[in-house]
Amino acid sequence: MAVDQRRSPSASERKRDPERTRALLIEAAAAEFGAKGYAATRTTDIAARAGVNKQLISYYFGGKEGLYKEIATSWHTSAAEMASTEQPLDQVLAGFVQTTLTDQGRLWAWANLAGDSPPVDEAFLRNQVDQLRDRQRAGEIPSDLDPGLLLLALMAAAAAPLTLRQTAGQITGEDPATPEFAAKYADQLALLVRHLSGRA
Amino acid sequence: MAVDQRRSPSASERKRDPERTRALLIEAAAAEFGAKGYAATRTTDIAARAGVNKQLISYYFGGKEGLYKEIATSWHTSAAEMASTEQPLDQVLAGFVQTTLTDQGRLWAWANLAGDSPPVDEAFLRNQVDQLRDRQRAGEIPSDLDPGLLLLALMAAAAAPLTLRQTAGQITGEDPATPEFAAKYADQLALLVRHLSGRA
DNA sequence: GATTAAGTCAACTCATTGGTTGATAAACGA
DNA sequence: TCGTTTATCAACCAATGAGTTGACTTAATC
Numbered sequence: 001m002a003v004d005q006r007r008s009p010s011a012s013e014r015k016r017d018p019e020r021t022r023a024l025l026i027e028a029a030a031a032e033f034g035a036k037g038y039a040a041t042r043t044t045d046i047a048a049r050a051g052v053n054k055q056l057i058s059y060y061f062g063g064k065e066g067l068y069k070e071i072a073t074s075w076h077t078s079a080a081e082m083a084s085t086e087q088p089l090d091q092v093l094a095g096f097v098q099t100t101l102t103d104q105g106r107l108w109a110w111a112n113l114a115g116d117s118p119p120v121d122e123a124f125l126r127n128q129v130d131q132l133r134d135r136q137r138a139g140e141i142p143s144d145l146d147p148g149l150l151l152l153a154l155m156a157a158a159a160a161p162l163t164l165r166q167t168a169g170q171i172t173g174e175d176p177a178t179p180e181f182a183a184k185y186a187d188q189l190a191l192l193v194r195h196l197s198g199r200a
Numbered sequence: 201m202a203v204d205q206r207r208s209p210s211a212s213e214r215k216r217d218p219e220r221t222r223a224l225l226i227e228a229a230a231a232e233f234g235a236k237g238y239a240a241t242r243t244t245d246i247a248a249r250a251g252v253n254k255q256l257i258s259y260y261f262g263g264k265e266g267l268y269k270e271i272a273t274s275w276h277t278s279a280a281e282m283a284s285t286e287q288p289l290d291q292v293l294a295g296f297v298q299t300t301l302t303d304q305g306r307l308w309a310w311a312n313l314a315g316d317s318p319p320v321d322e323a324f325l326r327n328q329v330d331q332l333r334d335r336q337r338a339g340e341i342p343s344d345l346d347p348g349l350l351l352l353a354l355m356a357a358a359a360a361p362l363t364l365r366q367t368a369g370q371i372t373g374e375d376p377a378t379p380e381f382a383a384k385y386a387d388q389l390a391l392l393v394r395h396l397s398g399r400a
Numbered sequence: 401g402a403t404t405a406a407g408t409c410a411a412c413t414c415a416t417t418g419g420t421t422g423a424t425a426a427a428c429g430a
Numbered sequence: 431t432c433g434t435t436t437a438t439c440a441a442c443c444a445a446t447g448a449g450t451t452g453a454c455t456t457a458a459t460c
Contacts, residue, residue: 040314106313164355192345255438
């Protein structure tokens with residue numbers, strides 16, 4: 001027993017660790033909210049998944065709603081990061097298809113339906129629209145399409161495995177929530193966009 | 201007081217009318233479920249909207265869940281009808297965009313996210329995929345696209361004003377839940393499909 | 401080491417909500 | 431016309447679930 005425990009608290013092995021607890025709760029909440037939506041999620045389930053007492057939800061986030069908002073706003077920032085990088089269109093879409101599989105993505109879908117708070121960073125959207133406009137000028141994309149509506153259509157299409165999960169399953173006979181499916185689907189979208197630009 | 205009330209019961213003016221009550225409940229329920237999703241919907245709200253005592257939900261449908269299922273299955277049939285008509289692709293999409301505005305449409309979106317029951321008539325989907333394949337053979341659509349995934353992408357895109365309501369609002373600055381928006385958006389999709397087929 | 405502060409938990413409270421009960425009235429058949 | 435069935439409602443009930451309380455325990459500070 002000569003080892004000094006405090007030398008490297010290293011979070012994971014400490015008995016008490018507020019940061020870790022917070023993180024556990026946030027992670028568990030994202031999973032639960034993402035799977036069932038806000039209304040159907042039970043705080044008890046969140047706590048159980050996090051392996052922690054449910055009172056701590058109140059302690060750290062002031063309750064169910066506070067916890068939800070914490071998560072809802074956290075992706076604002078992650079989306080903002082994404083906004084900065086300027087990639088080819090099919091890359092952007094592929095990335096988008098990927099987020100489909102994450103808890104964040106599911107949460108975003110719920111929020112959209114429920115009409116919660118504006119769930120995406122405005123700057124990100126504006127940026128994407130601008131880039132689409134540029135591509136139009138460059139002749140990559142037909143000029144008679146409205147860039148805003150086109151972005152909307154492409155985002156919606158990319159989110160299909162998520163928003164139309166059931167229907168996707170019915171059509172393809174596969175489980176749309178797998179990385180393999182996402183990859184295949186992203187390829188198809190890339191192909192589609194390429195056809196759009198005329199240079200198949 | 202000589203008039204014989206019973207001569208023409210005419211539903212709407214009768215004091216008691218099971219059929220009418222049932223219909224009122226179904227309509228109200230579709231609206232409520234569509235707006236908030238199953239979990240967030242209160243039976244009290246349904247009854248209030250229908251202008252009827254809440255106990256009648258149990259009386260006629262055996263409870264909240266029974267009422268929900270009643271509605272969830274009812275669109276199966278309406279979708280099946282839609283399946284029979286063979287229209288040009290942009291017409292199909294336009295029709296789809298339209299349903300976006302209905303309670304049925306919203307309900308369908310919720311069901312897809314929640315992973316409820318398979319929410320669309322299988323025959324309808326198969327039919328649409330087959331038609332897409334035909335169009336491919338006819339050269340209307342690039343042959344290297346998978347018809348199933350293409351259908352998925354197009355349906356998802358068409359449902360954008362619904363599934364990405366918030367985001368749509370952010371992008372366009374308009375309310376996507378209006379007939380005007382739906383019309384404009386449907387036009388864009390038609391245009392997009394036309395570009396896809398190469399004959400801009 | 402004693403004191404204080406922070407973190408965690410089990411048990412409890414209280415509002416909400418779906419569902420039930422029993423009374424009441426309209427429709428209907430004999 | 432009278433009894434029976436059907437439809438409707440107001441009031442009640444039981445269960446659930448979010449949030450609170452107070453005790454207890456670990457860590458930090460003096």
